[in-house]
Structures are given as structure tokens and as C-alpha cells.
Amino acid sequence: MAKITYIEHNGTKHEVDVPTGLTVMEGARDNNIPGIEADCGGACACSTCHVYVDPAWVEKLPAKDDMEEDMLDFAYEPDPARSRLTCQIKVSDDLDGLVVQMPEKQI
Template identity: 50%
Template structure:
């Protein structure tokens, strides 16, 4: 089981064990982590589950697909090189140790 750390917009770190195949968005919502709105429910149709992936883990994730790239253009918080939609980050043993940070705002 992969273990990841989600840092909320207050700076609180949440270390959570996940099931392979679960998205970061699903994990955050299931664990009551504040700051992930997920208006579209994980369908990559909004930008309200925006996170910043820690630079050390960027290479271990597949690059965003075109529809995610398009939606990242609508983030409420500043887009950065590590910006991703948490609904599109699917967890596996390869993502063990992943660190993501939730920006100050989603809407």
C-alpha cells in the first residue's frame, strides 16, 4: 500500500496509507482533508482539486494528458511546474512517499 503525505493549505501534514488505484483526490476527501473541493467528482471537468506535487516526485508520475493540461489553465491559485489535478494522480506502489501540497484556494 502506498503511503503519501498531503500538506493542507494551513501547512498541516497528513500521512495517509492508500489503496493502489485510488486517486489523491479520493484519498483527501475520504480523510476529510480541507482544501480539495472536487466539484466535478473526479471527472477532470473542473480545476477544484488542484495540488502542487513536490518536485522530487514529478518524474515518477506520468505527465498530464491534454484534458488535464486544459483544465490546469483554470486553476484559482497560481499554476506552477508541479501543478496537477489530484483526481488525475492515481496511486500505486510507484507513488509511495509522494508529497502534494494543497494551494490556498480552489475557487
């Protein structure tokens, strides 16, 4: 289990425990975190679970694969260094303390 902090665009923080094996997107969905829509259900077929990863965590996450890179092209104001799709980040104990911030909107 990992404690993950989701920060809405307006600054509201949601700190939740997400079980190992789920994705960061599933943790948001299961805890009714606003700002992550996950329209495709985690199939990496949209960009509606886009977040900005806290700079301290960018290098600690597994690298983006080509499909995630392609989908991020459709995200709202992607940041080349910090943008990730939460459906592609699998939760493990190593992610305990992860902080992600939602963009102003999902498209």
C-alpha cells in the same frame, strides 16, 4: 497501498494510506483532508483538486494529458512544472511517499 502526505496551505500535514487503484483525490476525500474540494467528483471537469507536487516527485508521475492541462488553466496560481489535478493521479505502490501541497484556495 501508498502513504501520501497532503500539506495544507498553512503547513498542516496529513499522512494517509491510500489504496492502490484509487486516485490521490479520492484518498483526500476519503480521509477528510481539507483543501481538496473535488467539485466534479473526479471527472477532470474542474480544477478544485489542484495541488503542487513536491519537486522530488514531479518526474516520477505519469505525464499530464491534454484535458488535465486545459483544466489547470482554471486553477488558482498554477505552476507549469508542479501543478497537477489529483483526480488524474492513480495511486500505485510506486507512489508510496508522494508529497503534495494544496494551494491557498481552490477555484
